[in-house]
Amino acid sequence: MNDMRTVFAATASSLLDEDPLAAVVLAEISADLFAKAAARHPERVLNVGIREQLMVSVGGGLALAGLRPIVHTYAPFLVERAFEQVKLDLAHQGARAVLVSIGASYDAASSGRTHQAPEDVALVDTVPGFSVVVPGHPDEVPELLRSAVGALDSRSTYVRLSSKANRSALPVWPGLQVVRSGREAVVVAVGPMLSPVLDAVGDLDVTVAYTTSVRPFDGEGLRALLSGSSVVLVEPYLAGTSAYLASAALAGRAHRLLSLGVGRSELRRYGTPSYHAALHGQDATGIRRSVLDFLT
Amino acid sequence: MRTYAELPGLMTVMTGDEKHGPSATSTLDVLWVLYDQVLRVSPDRLDDPGRDRFLLSKGHGPAAYYAVLAAKGFIPESWLAGFGSAGSRLGYHPDRNLVPGVEIASGSLGHGLPLGVGLAHGLLARGLVTSRVFVLVGDAELDEGSNSEAIVYAGAVGLSNLLVIAVDNQSSSYGWGAGGIEAHFAVSGWSAARVSGRDHAALASALSASGSGPRLVVAAVEGKSVEGKS
Numbered sequence: 434m435n436d437m438r439t440v441f442a443a444t445a446s447s448l449l450d451e452d453p454l455a456a457v458v459l460a461e462i463s464a465d466l467f468a469k470a471a472a473r474h475p476e477r478v479l480n481v482g483i484r485e486q487l488m489v490s491v492g493g494g495l496a497l498a499g500l501r502p503i504v505h506t507y508a509p510f511l512v513e514r515a516f517e518q519v520k521l522d523l524a525h526q527g528a529r530a531v532l533v534s535i536g537a538s539y540d541a542a543s544s545g546r547t548h549q550a551p552e553d554v555a556l557v558d559t560v561p562g563f564s565v566v567v568p569g570h571p572d573e574v575p576e577l578l579r580s581a582v583g584a585l586d587s588r589s590t591y592v593r594l595s596s597k598a599n600r601s602a603l604p605v606w607p608g609l610q611v612v613r614s615g616r617e618a619v620v621v622a623v624g625p626m627l628s629p630v631l632d633a634v635g636d637l638d639v640t641v642a643y644t645t646s647v648r649p650f651d652g653e654g655l656r657a658l659l660s661g662s663s664v665v666l667v668e669p670y671l672a673g674t675s676a677y678l679a680s681a682a683l684a685g686r687a688h689r690l691l692s693l694g695v696g697r698s699e700l701r702r703y704g705t706p707s708y709h710a711a712l713h714g715q716d717a718t719g720i721r722r723s724v725l726d727f728l729t
Numbered sequence: 730m731r732t733y734a735e736l737p738g739l740m741t742v743m744t745g746d747e748k749h750g751p752s753a754t755s756t757l758d759v760l761w762v763l764y765d766q767v768l769r770v771s772p773d774r775l776d777d778p779g780r781d782r783f784l785l786s787k788g789h790g791p792a793a794y795y796a797v798l799a800a801k802g803f804i805p806e807s808w809l810a811g812f813g814s815a816g817s818r819l820g821y822h823p824d825r826n827l828v829p830g831v832e833i834a835s836g837s838l839g840h841g842l843p844l845g846v847g848l849a850h851g852l853l854a855r856g857l858v859t860s861r862v863f864v865l866v867g868d869a870e871l872d873e874g875s876n877s878e879a880i881v882y883a884g885a886v887g888l889s890n891l892l893v894i895a896v897d898n899q900s901s902s903y904g905w906g907a908g909g910i911e912a913h914f915a916v917s918g919w920s921a922a923r924v925s926g927r928d929h930a931a932l933a934s935a936l937s938a939s940g941s942g943p944r945l946v947v948a949a950v951e952g953k954s955v956e957g958k959s
Contacts, residue, residue, distance in 0.1 A: 486874075487878040490843030491843065498857075500855070522843070
């Protein structure tokens with residue numbers, strides 16, 4: 434099975450063939466995956482070298498010229514290094530782009546802190562006009578990418594890819610979709626957290642709802658699902674990133690909320706993504722422990 | 730349509746100052762020459778894809794810019810009096826979403842040239858090969874490293890529809906060395922010229938020239954250090 438990054442490059446290459454206004458901007462990362470597309474469309478596949486500020490600004494300039502840019506690199510270089518370009522050269526201009534990152538929170542665990550960006554969604558969330566989608570499986574990537582490019586007339590989208598994926602894909606849906614039903618709590622699993630969540634709560638009497646779309650957040654869907662009072666958010670990035678929206682959606686209803694995600698401390702450990710998932714309580718064992726503590 | 734001689738009066742409506750120091754007027758002549766003789770833009774073709782694009786990257790001190798936009802009919806002169814006030818569309822940094830004819834919102838330095846690189850690419854990708862992108866920067870603005878990314882890249886790919894006007898009032902604390910600003914562009918493959926930022930004929934000639942790669946025109950004006958002495 435191809436990973437999300439490979440599927441993304443193939444889908445974006447198809448979009449370049451189909452849509453004369455689609456464009457891709459790169460800063461070396463993944464340039465090899467776009468070599469054939471660049472040969473077919475040299476004027477719309479731009480590799481600016483290792484220049485992430487320029488990469489995002491060029492995306493903004495292309496949008497001002499009427500194109501539909503897809504801008505892509507590692508999450509920390511796309512969102513954190515070039516944050517003012519995202520804020521000003523896209524949002525403030527009223528220019529729109531699809532930003533597609535790889536690396537997620539700790540896909541590059543062995544590369545260390547420089548290649549990790551658990552804060553990315555929280556940062557993008559401060560920029561007006563951005564949707565955020567987090568695919569949970571490579572097979573969900575084509576439709577999510579195409580929807581994001583198709584929506585550029587009205588909004589930008591941040592697409593957060595990861596090497597971590599659920600065991601199987603689900604149909605793409607803009608809000609929460611129920612995977613299994615229960616009575617004691619609603620557990621919301623974002624993107625690739627679904628498989629570990631299902632493993633963690635297999636014998637518990639809880640509802641599990643899945644979503645790939647975190648901005649806008651489906652607060653209405655959460656209200657509709659909640660029969661009791663307990664909510665657990667399981668996000669693959671900084672813990673609590675969507676807590677304020679869950680709280681807002683449930684304002685006026687007595688509820689208790691547990692927000693699971695990546696911790697804020699810097700671990701200074703290398704190793705594998707699975708090891709980091711365990712350190713952050715993001716594996717099935719850690720999620721189960723947290724949910725049981727919360728419910729008892 | 731207003732004349733060049735009427736621009737100071739329009740600026741006075743905005744600022745209330747009878748006299749304008751060198752900093753406020755450092756861009757005035759360049760802007761006038763661009764809108765009067767060089768740019769293929771007009772109030773009746775704001776959305777024409779084939780228009781030239783002028784990007785005021787150095788968004789500070791925009792009174793001269795607004796005065797020229799008013800003089801050329803892009804904005805009503807009645808807007809000028811409210812400059813910077815709560816109900817005004819004209820802020821201390823321009824916003825493309827509020828002011829007709831303004832192509833980018835600026836203020837934070839070092840964004841206009843990188844945006845201009847993308848815009849130049851985009852126009853070529855759309856087959857709009859006769860449209861040019863003009864970016865006005867200040868010499869101290871070039872301190873920002875984002876410009877260096879754009880200068881090297883644009884030179885390497887030969888974006889011949891891109892022209893940068895660097896208004897040089899010697900305000901960068903560390904300067905640009907013996908070769909001046911133009912040396913830093915030329916080494917990346919830009920053609921470069923230096924003219925007086927007050928000489929309309931020389932400006933018009935330098936800004937109208939085109940070649941095989943991106944072009945820099947340094948418009949030299951009085952040093953910022955003399956501000957307040959005028």
